[in-house]
Amino acid sequence: MADASQGSAPKPSSSVKLVLLGEAAVGKSSLVMRFVNNDFQENKEPTIGAAFLTQKCPLPTRTIKFEIWDTAGQERFASLAPMYYRNASAALVVYDITKPSSLTKAQHWVAELQRQASPGIVIALVGNKLDLATPSTSPEGADEAAEDENDDDEADARKVPTKTAKAYADEDGLLFFETSAKTGENVAEVFTAIANAIPETQLKGTRGSAAARAQEESRVNLSAGRDTMGAKEGCAC
Amino acid sequence: MMQPSMQEPSDLDESPPPLPPRPKKLPPVGSISGIGLPTRATTAVSVTDFQTPAQGNAIRNSNTGSESIAPANELDESMSVRSTVVTVEPAMDAESLLGEVLEKDTLAWRTLGPMPAEEDIEIFPSDAEFDDNFDREFDELDDMTSDGLNEQAVVDQWKSKLKQYFILSRAGKPVWSRHGNDQLVTSYIGVILTLISFYEDVSDSLRGFTSGSTRFVVLTKGQLYLVATSSLGESDQQLRGQLEALYMQILSTLTLPVMERMFKVRASTDLRRPLQGTEKLLSALADGFTRGSPSTLLNALECLKMRKSHRQLINNAFLKTKSDQLLYGLIVAGGRLVSVVRPRKHSLHPGDLHLIFNMLYEAGGIKAGEGENWIPLCLPGFNNTGYVYMYVSFLSLDPAAEQARQRLAPMENLEEVAVILISATKESFFDMQQMKTDLVEHMSKNGSYNILKNCVKRRRLSCSDIVPGSPLKHFLYKSKTNVQFAMPSFDPLFADEISKRRLLTLYSQLQASIHSRPAPPKVHHTSSSTYTALAWNTQLFELYAIAPANTSRIELSQAANKVVQYIRREEERVFIIGGAVF
Ligand SMILES: Nc1nc2c(ncn2[C@@H]2O[C@H](COP(=O)(O)OP(=O)(O)OP(=O)(O)O)[C@@H](O)[C@H]2O)c(=O)[nH]1
Ligand SMILES: [Mg+2]
Numbered sequence: 001m002a003d004a005s006q007g008s009a010p011k012p013s014s015s016v017k018l019v020l021l022g023e024a025a026v027g028k029s030s031l032v033m034r035f036v037n038n039d040f041q042e043n044k045e046p047t048i049g050a051a052f053l054t055q056k057c058p059l060p061t062r063t064i065k066f067e068i069w070d071t072a073g074q075e076r077f078a079s080l081a082p083m084y085y086r087n088a089s090a091a092l093v094v095y096d097i098t099k100p101s102s103l104t105k106a107q108h109w110v111a112e113l114q115r116q117a118s119p120g121i122v123i124a125l126v127g128n129k130l131d132l133a134t135p136s137t138s139p140e141g142a143d144e145a146a147e148d149e150n151d152d153d154e155a156d157a158r159k160v161p162t163k164t165a166k167a168y169a170d171e172d173g174l175l176f177f178e179t180s181a182k183t184g185e186n187v188a189e190v191f192t193a194i195a196n197a198i199p200e201t202q203l204k205g206t207r208g209s210a211a212a213r214a215q216e217e218s219r220v221n222l223s224a225g226r227d228t229m230g231a232k233e234g235c236a237c
Numbered sequence: 238m239m240q241p242s243m244q245e246p247s248d249l250d251e252s253p254p255p256l257p258p259r260p261k262k263l264p265p266v267g268s269i270s271g272i273g274l275p276t277r278a279t280t281a282v283s284v285t286d287f288q289t290p291a292q293g294n295a296i297r298n299s300n301t302g303s304e305s306i307a308p309a310n311e312l313d314e315s316m317s318v319r320s321t322v323v324t325v326e327p328a329m330d331a332e333s334l335l336g337e338v339l340e341k342d343t344l345a346w347r348t349l350g351p352m353p354a355e356e357d358i359e360i361f362p363s364d365a366e367f368d369d370n371f372d373r374e375f376d377e378l379d380d381m382t383s384d385g386l387n388e389q390a391v392v393d394q395w396k397s398k399l400k401q402y403f404i405l406s407r408a409g410k411p412v413w414s415r416h417g418n419d420q421l422v423t424s425y426i427g428v429i430l431t432l433i434s435f436y437e438d439v440s441d442s443l444r445g446f447t448s449g450s451t452r453f454v455v456l457t458k459g460q461l462y463l464v465a466t467s468s469l470g471e472s473d474q475q476l477r478g479q480l481e482a483l484y485m486q487i488l489s490t491l492t493l494p495v496m497e498r499m500f501k502v503r504a505s506t507d508l509r510r511p512l513q514g515t516e517k518l519l520s521a522l523a524d525g526f527t528r529g530s531p532s533t534l535l536n537a538l539e540c541l542k543m544r545k546s547h548r549q550l551i552n553n554a555f556l557k558t559k560s561d562q563l564l565y566g567l568i569v570a571g572g573r574l575v576s577v578v579r580p581r582k583h584s585l586h587p588g589d590l591h592l593i594f595n596m597l598y599e600a601g602g603i604k605a606g607e608g609e610n611w612i613p614l615c616l617p618g619f620n621n622t623g624y625v626y627m628y629v630s631f632l633s634l635d636p637a638a639e640q641a642r643q644r645l646a647p648m649e650n651l652e653e654v655a656v657i658l659i660s661a662t663k664e665s666f667f668d669m670q671q672m673k674t675d676l677v678e679h680m681s682k683n684g685s686y687n688i689l690k691n692c693v694k695r696r697r698l699s700c701s702d703i704v705p706g707s708p709l710k711h712f713l714y715k716s717k718t719n720v721q722f723a724m725p726s727f728d729p730l731f732a733d734e735i736s737k738r739r740l741l742t743l744y745s746q747l748q749a750s751i752h753s754r755p756a757p758p759k760v761h762h763t764s765s766s767t768y769t770a771l772a773w774n775t776q777l778f779e780l781y782a783i784a785p786a787n788t789s790r791i792e793l794s795q796a797a798n799k800v801v802q803y804i805r806r807e808e809e810r811v812f813i814i815g816g817a818v819f
Contacts, residue, residue, distance in 0.1 A: 029607075036608075045601045046517070049610055049627075050611050050612075051603075051607060052610070068608075070608070075511075076490070080663070083663065
């Protein structure tokens with residue numbers, strides 16, 4: 001497969017295979033819905049199996065096309081997960097900030113990815129349902145939230161302190177965000193950060209039909225570069 | 238008892254659908270060992286090598302005069318037909334099914350004056366209590382308060398449900414129930430288990446009993462008891478058919494060997510965990526039965542009406558773009574089948590398709606505009622020992638409409654068109670995705686994409702479109718050979734949920750009447766002060782029809798004849814005959 005990221009088009013486009021993992025009902029599909037359709041549903045039905053979606057994310061120097069696997073969190077589908085993360089260059093591991101057990105589950109997923117997925121895979125740990133925490137959290141959420149725990153606030157449904165999750169993410173070299181699929185807070189930022197974190201060497205050009213290429217990629221194991229953080233670029237999506 | 242289908246043995250006498258061999262290569266599923274558990278024979282949705290039904294068929298004389306006709310010394314269907322046949326030319330048989338004699342009498346009966354305006358017709362008088370109960374049938378029960386003060390109120394809500402379904406293990410562990418919290422259900426389970434064990438002790442496993450106006454039916458499947466209670470007047474056989482469908486859904490999630498192994502390891506296994514997420518599918522199925530499902534009642538499928546040559550274009554596109562990894566391919570529009578591509582050796586089981594349609598259109602886990610889906614599932618009618626993988630993609634037939642999707646009425650949403658590609662290989666998502674892309678491209682080129690779009694937009698024919706000038710208000714026609722059914726729109730008389738439920742209740746009574754043992758009548762009439770209705774069973778079809786009470790039997794019979802003629806004429810549009818076979 002030719003690397004066409006330096007193609008003749010004004011802005012080269014590359015595709016990134018991304019997988020979402022996490023306990024049932026943490027909001028994986030909702031995050032994808034927000035990112036792809038800028039939409040939210042209050043009572044979303046559980047995903048059955050997995051859903052495949054695509055979404056473009058234009059960066060200043062190139063366009064990233066995300067090929068997204070939104071997997072089902074229900075236990076009975078867990079054995080299929082390797083099929084979806086096997087060739088992924090990025091993973092979004094999601095937990096629900098109101099449910100501590102979901103962070104434990106997320107940590108299991110991270111461990112599994114580190115063991116079994118492509119070595120260069122970019123992993124983002126995402127604490128979702130930020131809207132259920134007291135709104136005093138600053139807009140930059142993730143970066144400053146450590147000081148923003150209001151445990152004394154009785155309306156706060158948050159059960160996972162930001163600093164706990166952040167400390168864990170830092171230790172394991174993961175990107176970390178707190179998001180709300182409901183309000184949209186930080187959702188685009190997660191995807192932009194991932195797009196920026198994918199090393200150039202790992203980006204494949206888009207040539208021919210996406211499906212045909214994806215099919216090929218699903219069979220070819222990506223020999224990915226090892227550097228985890230690529231150049232920081234702004235994403236307009 | 239034939240399970241799960243309600244089909245009569247005569248279907249098989251008439252034209253045996255190919256019994257599909259089990260697939261040679263099954264995907265290894267988790268740790269399922271290759272134990273060859275027997276699967277049931279499946280029913281062909283379409284039979285390619287089937288001869289036109291009309292050819293040389295024997296036709297009975299009808300006796301529309303009597304309430305219900307059960308030939309005296311009848312042992313089985315074929316005997317009864319043989320004993321009373323009048324052989325006619327194929328071209329004439331439809332007309333003569335209810336007798337030409339009747340034609341003469343018609344005028345005498347037509348003294349009833351002009352038909353009342355459609356909206357003045359009342360087929361089912363309202364029944365405040367029923368309406369009220371039905372309105373609240375699908376409401377969740379209130380939560381029991383911690384002080385228990387509202388307990389009686391919750392129990393009353395629970396008891397007022399017209400239908401209940403429970404699934405429990407032999408060890409008495411609740412598996413699933415449609416209504417009620419654990420507390421309520423657990424006490425009930427005790428009673429059920431006591432009853433079952435009582436009857437089992439007297440060596441006849443419990444099948445059903447009546448309490449007040451409620452019928453209880455129990456179906457035993459391996460380590461599972463499935464229980465239905467109904468105040469809707471359904472027959473035991475119909476209720477068992479519904480329980481069979483629920484059981485198929487459980488197998489669809491777990492597969493039979495996996496479930497058996499769980500119970501073998503521990504008889505008191507709690508299935509609720511492995512079935513996590515399946516509750517919604519079970520509830521959607523159950524609610525479908527409670528609302529009234531012609532498909533389940535008739536154990537048949539409905540197709541989108543389309544010209545034969547047009548359907549052929551779609552079939553061709555299917556065959557041209559078929560992936561090596563494909564097992565079955567389907568195009569479905571709002572629960573109606575548009576096209577099927579299948580291997581010659583395998584047919585599709587209506588029960589399996591029902592599960593798929595339920596997942597797509599009722600349970601809401603998979604929706605248009607939310608990408609392409611890849612779903613492992615077991616199709617128990619096809620093979621209950623392993624999983625297949627289903628690719629689902631909804632076509633956006635109209636980009637503008639797609640934008641406005643959120644604002645569309647639910648009925649219009651129902652017309653969503655899905656491409657369903659089933660493979661035995663877990664890894665073939667991208668093959669299926671490619672096939673779908675090619676298929677849509679091909680359909681656009683050969684014009685069938687636009688044709689499909691138009692067919693989907695077209696509203697369903699009403700009864701007066703199909704049999705103009707007749708008093709008929711609705712009908713169900715099941716082609717036994719094609720395992721498919723046709724019906725007109727429920728509009729305008731049966732459009733609301735309650736009227737539809739009443740209509741389906743009448744249909745289920747009619748259906749039961751011509752499937753009663755040991756000597757079911759071929760033609761059955763029933764009437765009330767507001768309607769008159771007919772059930773008609775032949776080797777080729779079942780027909781159920783309803784008209785207002787002032788309709789004479791002769792008029793009704795003539796209308797029924799006209800429906801049969803219409804189907805005969807339109808057979809290749811209304812039904813999928815053959816389909817694309819590779
Ligand atoms: N308040 C709030 N609710 C959310 C948010 N994201 C998702 N939800 C709700 O949480 C529930 C589960 O969301 P899903 O997106 O279906 O969760 P999922 O992780 O895809 O679940 P599975 O597909 O079963 O694995 C739904 O009722 C959503 O409406 C959020 O950011 N805030
Ligand atoms: Mg989901």
